[in-house]
Amino acid sequence: MGLVDADQELKSLKRGLKAMMLINAQGSLAISELSRGLGLPRTTAERVLMTLLAEGFVDRDPQTKRFHLTDRVRALSGGYSDESWIAHVAAPMLFETTREIGWPLIIATPAGEYMRTRLTTDPATSLSLHRRHIGSEIAMAVSSSGIVHLAFLDPEQRAILLRILRESDDPAQEPARDGHRLDYAIARAREQGYSFGLDLGRERSVSVPVMEQGRIKAVLLMVFMARGLTHEQAVERFVPRLTRMAADIERLAFQDHPPPVL
CATH class of the missing domain: 1.10.10.10 (Winged helix-like DNA-binding domain superfamily/Winged helix DNA-binding domain)
Incomplete structure (x- = not known):
């Protein structure tokens, strides 16, 4: 040769x-x-x-x-991972918490240019403007879950994904073409450990990362109505709880007692 x-x-x-x-x-x-x-x-x-x-x-x-x-x-590697942890570990925890706090909770994972709903507690509460379903997607460049995913992603993978988002034909990914705005949001999310995203409509969300061995595995988010909760109130009352829940999911799913492979 x-x-x-x-x-x-x-x-x-x-x-x-x-x-x-x-x-x-x-x-x-x-x-x-x-x-x-x-x-x-x-x-x-x-x-x-x-x-x-x-x-x-x-x-x-x-x-x-x-x-x-x-x-x-x-x-070849651990790249392919079983996701039964969503049903065995995350679901009971999220549904129990929603019954206590009222606001719906979601587990989201990336799917190309979007964040895809993998678990939602919408059925357990009436406090939402519209119902999400398993498989529903939202633009990564604007959503709180997308910004958290980008913030905690490996730098090389982040650079590749940002290039994809900048060149996307989807108008919803427009914030990606404003490099300073999105870069600032990503930096803030990494510094603070959470993000409200860039879509500040009537229905909002706050997201935190779920990690596995130092790599982002998924995003945990709480959806709320702007008229019912300010960002400051969300940070004070709910972000610490979301962060603890994410840590509990990480410990139970990926450290102490891995869920059974179905």
């Missing part, structure tokens, strides 16, 4: 590894998102994904056309 061929194979390997890292960070990606995230032509990004698909490291949803990691990645 010549030096040029070896260099080309090494470059292809690096692209494949970076693609899996990005998919792992976001949950799933479309070809166009991977293209923007890695700064590659769409045809090159598609070749990378097709190679990973052929080798069984990724699979493609026939409906959404998005790529996600398969359990074969377990053979």
